[in-house]
């Protein structure tokens with residue numbers, strides 16, 4: 162085989178490997194309407210199942226009568242908890258070690274809870290059937306406030322008390338009250354309190370990070386097809402963790418795992434919403450077993466917003482202490498976490514509040530203490546999601562607000578306060594007071610670059626002039642400079658401390674090289690829009706010297722993909738990306754032996770060069786990877802098995818710690834509360850960059866979701882537990898109209914333990930973006946006496962802030 166491309170640069174470019182802004186291969190089908198989503202799956206004789214949902218947030222179910230519903234044309238069956246109980250399927254385990262009702266068992270705990278499952282010939286007949294199911298409810302007192310929940314005599318979950326009404330132990334230890342789920346403590350309480358008591362300066366603040374929802378374009382759904390003849394169940398669904406779903410289905414249904422095939426087809430955005438297991442999945446499976454026909458369940462938008470995994474709902478109280486010069490000495494954080502009716506978070510088992518203990522942020526804080534109390538209320542369960550499944554969003558918001566409040570207390574510039582407290586470059590690997598080992602970072606370089614790019618000093622001078630002009634009555638617009646410096650923690654995780662339901666959080670890649678020098682790689686993760694088919698092929702291209710365009714990446718089918726824990730928590734690049742590189746290296750090692758045999762030299766006398774092995778010192782003697790691939794299938798090589806395949810299961814030694822510096826410049830009209838983002842600068846450091854264009858897309862997406870959450874998006878409840886924002890009329894979803902032009906930038910600080918030095922990036926822009934937008938609003942009002950105000954900063958709330966500060970007088 163002749164090698165047409167000769168220059169080394171051309172050969173590198175031909176691979177479209179690491180660092181190339183390769184166009185996304187998946188977009189050909191997405192932009193032409195040829196994606197294959199769950200709702201695109203249509204099987205012969207397929208039925209549709211849908212839920213009767215509770216209109217009440219807390220009620221006893223006195224009866225469910227399906228008689229009339231069963232007479233509705235097209236309705237085949239109505240499932241209730243009574244039908245599921247004999248199978249032991251009326252409750253299911255949650256990822257947090259709690260259990261959740263699949264269908265209302267005696268009572269309902271939140272509005273929209275699944276009460277009965279109507280199975281019909283199509284969606285319309287199912288809807289008519291739902292109307293005809295008669296449910297008799299007896300309303301019970303509703304608790305939507307977690308603080309009141311902990312004092313209430315109303316026991317929300319009857320399975321949390323013993324016969325004397327005393328709270329039993331939960332999955333994470335003793336519970337203080339029937340409505341209390343867990344207390345999670347990290348750090349040194351006494352030492353921290355002492356440091357704070359003795360400090361020169363202390364700032365205290367309570368903040369509420371409101372409940373919200375990722376609202377992916379595609380709602381959740383599943384299609385179950387039970388083949389009774391062969392005893393095989395196939396389950397398609399919007400699963401971010403298909404293998405884990407297979408294991409859970411096996412454990413709760415009793416079907417053997419090899420008889421279950423779980424397939425995640427294309428997914429229209431996950432954002433953590435599709436990590437957990439939902440009653441719809443279980444009911445579609447049961448209904449398929451009962452009817453012997455495939456059954457589809459697809460949420461509508463209201464179902465999705467009201468009932469599937471929400472995000473946040475954290476009440477956080479902080480105390481931060483410092484010297485007069487601004488050196489931080491201690492941090493104390495108390496959280497009351499509203500988990501709704503069931504604890505269905507997807508945190509690793511040992512971390513009931515996720516990685517909230519990253520709340521010391523990017524700062525060298527010697528002493529710290531965190532306590533989180535999880536509480537049941539009459540709201541939807543979840544807490545899994547939204548561009549950081551593991552509560553890093555909450556942690557970073559908390560510390561970035563505490564820094565701002567401390568700056569006010571010290572009467573100091575907040576950028577400078579950050580600078581003097583950053584962990585220094587030579588302190589990495591850095592051991593944080595709350596137990597993490599930060600792998601690498603260079604915060605000062607990133608911060609200086611950011612401040613310089615936006616002309617920070619110039620902005621502050623302009624802001625000061627604006628304040629004077631406002632006071633003179635010359636303008637009604639004020640200006641805010643939002644700062645945020647974040648450290649993320651992604652890539653769960655080392656199996657030694659991260660598991661979900663006992664499944665260690667490694668990930669995997671399996672590669673098969675075909676004789677003609679093209680390949681297929683299969684991974685344990687699953688893209689929901691991130692572009693894995695593009696980027697993972699790039700990693701391999703550089704590792705094995707075959708063009709990315711000749712490598713198919715496949716994920717999501719448990720019958721073919723190696724076992725993995727799925728995609729969330731920005732873990733795909735840190736974990737599956739590492740497995741991909743390692744599997745590639747195994748391929749390369751075997752290729753080296755084949756090349757040496759073909760070139761008739763010793764193994765050590767050949768070396769890898771871009772897309773070939775060359776004889777050391779004789780570059781004209783080489784075998785390309787394409788030639789080697791062919792030889793692997795057509796030559797009998799002594800001592801070497803035919804074929805060229807490899808698999809790697811990668812257990813990362815640590816997580817990765819991407820970071821970034823964000824700055825937002827915002828103008829606010831105090832009479833209307835309208836915000837106008839003049840500039841948004843985002844510097845991200847995710848270590849080695851695989852695909853700069855995909856990274857930029859990730860940053861744009863994450864920032865837009867950050868804008869949404871900071872400036873208006875919310876799942877709000879009234880005191881009767883009614884969801885007030887259950888449709889897109891009231892739930893803020895930003896469009897191109899609200900979104901500013903983002904300026905992106907980067908530094909590169911590789912992860913020292915990741916095989917290619919890459920860290921995750923998908924979550925970062927959200928984690929760093931929310932505090933940045935929020936700080937911009939709060940900074941605008943700082944000169945007028947504001948210390949802290951809660952998100953979301955919609956126009957009405959901003960107007961109220963201005964009003965309360967006397968700015969309308």
Ligand code: PCD
Pocket residue numbers: 401429430431432433434436545546547548549550551689690691692693696697728729730731732733734735847848849850851852853855856859862919920921922923924
């Ligand atoms: N250094 C670096 C890193 C990274 N990358 C790229 O980027 C992406 C991303 O990545 P990451 O970071 O690793 O991540 P992942 O794992 O893959 O993913 C996940 C994430 O992702 C994000 N993004 C996105 N996008 C889209 N489109 N869609 C979606 O859904 C989503 N989601 C979101 C979320 S929310 Mo969670 O679940 O809450 O936890 S988490 C999350 C991919 O493609 C990769 O490859 C590169 O290139 N480089």
Ligand SMILES: [Cu+]
Pocket residue numbers: 548549550551552553650651730731924
């Ligand atoms: Cu995260």
